Amino acid sequence: MKKIIAVLVILVMCMPLLTLAHPGHGDDGGYTITHYFKEPLHVGISVVLLVAAYIGLRFFLAGKKATK
Numbered sequence: 001m002k003k004i005i006a007v008l009v010i011l012v013m014c015m016p017l018l019t020l021a022h023p024g025h026g027d028d029g030g031y032t033i034t035h036y037f038k039e040p041l042h043v044g045i046s047v048v049l050l051v052a053a054y055i056g057l058r059f060f061l062a063g064k065k066a067t068k
Contacts, residue, residue, distance in 0.1 A: 003063075007056050014049055 036042045 003060055007053070007060075011049065011053060014045075 036046075
């Protein structure tokens with residue numbers, strides 16, 4: 001349980017990076033949901049966080065299986 005909480009805390013701490021203001025906000029619908037799916041900065045950070053969460057979950061589940 002402590003590992004899950006630690007991972008969640010790390011992910012929550014990384015969330016401000018997804019909302020980081022950068023040039024281009026407001027020019028092409030910067031305040032719409034589609035902006036977050038088409039801007040490379042947002043997509044890159046989202047992919048990195050998803051991969052990190054996947055790897056962390058795999059390690060957690062592998063450790064849990066090993067203790068059984």
